[in-house]
Amino acid sequence: MIRLGLREDKTAFRPGEPIAGAVLWEFEKAPASAEVRLVWFTRGKGTEDGGIAATVTLDAPPAADTRKFSFDAPNGPYSFSGTLIAVLWSVEFVAEPGSEFERIEIIIAPDAREIVLPRIEQPKAAGMRLQRS
Amino acid sequence: MKASISSSSSSVASKGCASAFFSIFAIAGLVFLGFIVKAGWDTVRAYTWTKTDCMIEASSVREKGDSVEFDVRYTYRIGGRNYTGTRYSAGMSPSMNAASAQRAVQRYAAGKPAYCYVNESAPAESTLERGTPLMLLFGLIPLVFVAVGVGGIIGVWRTKPASATPVSERFREGKGTMIGMRLFGFVFIALGGGLLYAIFFRPMLKEFAAAKWPVVPCEITSSKVGWHSGSKSSTYSVDVRYRYVIGGKEFIGTAYNFDTGTSSSRGWRETAVASLPAGMRTVCHVNPEDPLDAVLSVKGSPDRWFGLIPGLFLIVGLIIFFKAPSMGRTGSASPVGLTITSSHAGLPTLVHPGTTGEVELKQATPPGCAFAALTVFALIWNGFVWFMVAKMKGEGWGPHLFIGIFVLAGLAMAGAAFYQFLALFNPRPILTVSAPAVPLGGSLDVRWRFTGNARRLARLTVSLMAREEATYRRGTTTSTDKSVFLNTVLIDTADHAQMPGGSVKAAIPRDLIHTFTAKNNKVIWMLRVHGDIPKWPDVDAEFPITVLPREAATLFHEQPPDT
């Protein structure tokens, strides 16, 4: 059993703000490793991209425990959603072996609000006049 | 577990292979350089010799197999002793042909006084002509090969993994690569352009001129199809010799037409030789300004179109030359040396190499790229199609109708290439911005100017644009979709006074997304310049810019975001 939580149940952060929380787990056996990761990934029409922005390694994890963690929200990429691409952030707890995990989706953006991109008509091809937006 | 087929990081084995590859370049260059240095030394040495009066004892043209030689004997006096010389030229000089040999006979006729150049430290060594120092420029060609080879080997063994090299350093390294690539491109341009002119354009220009030359009676003295064995196949030439008289003096001509060289086409050569049997009296075209410049036929041979092949080298050279800046850049495609790049974990992080101040933007697609790509494609396509057409002589209507579709497609491609060729003569926009990057909510001062005649533009538009680009797999191919989310016209003018140059402020909205560059997903910001030219391809150029998160504003104090 895993319970992952963020302080004050906050899931939206400004760049530079602390992302703090705690994780509780109860397994039958002590995991070989346990980490809390701050992860970004894309969603949309394109093949997914992603990466781990920061990792908190929980040393010598017992079979059951509760640990606190904290990250600083990075300056980018902002959480956004457009027509083709969305960038999402999440905090994940991962224990090995067994690939036990828990995830909370969060937002990292100015004003702590996901940026939603407008969609405008495609500009015409070369040789045509541009439209005013 | 998944594995891709793309190559893995450099290993010692791959470095060894790369070194072997570059070694071939370096060794070939060194060998060629050795020959040129030797010939160059002979050329330069002759310029230190003393100019001395001499008397031509005998001079004649001697046939040696398929070639001709100029035999000369002259006497001169140094330090009270008489010497005899037989050397015509010392150092690097163009090879001798029938016309140049006859010219030499005219210039150095027996019994005439002349000048020769004598090595005072060894007076028996002399020459009538000295080599051309300009030909020393050929030495640049092997030097480039040596530079590429040696530079490549050093580069292979000095290259560190990307993670071990500061990004700023990697940008700096790009400069050396760029110069190397430009030199490499220049060699291709020089070789391709020179050969294209010599094999294709020069014969055509001469034919146009020769059509107006006077026609003179001449007699064929010998004719045969020359056979030249090569390592893989044989090539043929029209070996013809004829005599004609101009101003009471007899001359020997050896040129059948203006095409140079040999080829594997035997058929038309046999026909030509059969039509010119020895003893036949016919006419030749003689240059009124140079009676040694004569030709039997003023029509191009069927091999003429092979002369376009060096054009491919020229195009490749042009691409390498103009793409060198982007080839030399090892980081992402940011125009200003300041980029959002992915760390090994994939997180886009801000890298600031310390660049501030005004920056000239680079165009996303360099001018000429579309022309080069379309031309290469059209040449290959049309070459193949017309070869098929030539092979189909005597076939019925059906096959001709079928191939006609491909001919039309080829003509359309040639038309498109021509359209892009015209676009090469468009005025070219140059954009300068006040900072290498701008945060969301900030603004950029944009200055534009044109190289070329901007007065040809009927209307000019400069826009700030931003778009998403998502790349995805479609089975075994990949596709990229684009979606524009900002298109703000900064200037839209039909005033000719404003078009050649001006400035405008580009305000970056604060509530949008910054530049984002991941492997398959990108957010690209750019300035787009569009110019209407009546009855001509329009000017259309995109200049990527870097837009940073708002928090990066502190890096650019002069451009704080509006709050």
Added chain:
Amino acid sequence: MTARENPFATCHLERIPFRFPAGMSWDTLLRRLEELNWCASIVGGNGSGKTTLLEQIIPHLEARGFQPILFRLQTESGMKEKDRLADKFREVKKPGFILLDGAEQLSTRQWLPIRGAASEAGGFIVTVHRTSRLPVALEVETSSKLLKGLVESLTGGALPDGEAEILFHRHRGNLRDCLRELYDRWAG
């Protein structure tokens, strides 16, 4: 609809479980593969789910003690990359298991050494467009009915009557392209 909410986003498409034709299942496919000595081809047109099947068979092979490695040939893959494939295959020894997506792109000259190089692997499954190369374990076929079912599972709703058929015919049975078009439609 934004990319975050679009039900046809790549991440959702990649998680659609492979749908077997009537009478087939993972069990029957694996039995058939075993009969063919784990050396077989999956045959189907573009966008018929061959790649999905190949990706989703991995845990089933792992459960049988194999160590599957997925190789993917792209149209953009150069001649040298294709030629190098044989060297990579030679390194795969039992219980290593080779899965090759896009084998139809190999010429006979390239295929023969690759086939030989895979002989020491625990198994060799390829996807191809037409029956060739290796004995067929499964022929994957698409239908407008299958498209309807996929859309329902992705969106929880149904396409208007006749729409699935129109899409299916427009993309000549390529379900991947049908779903990409639906992404654009959902995006507005």
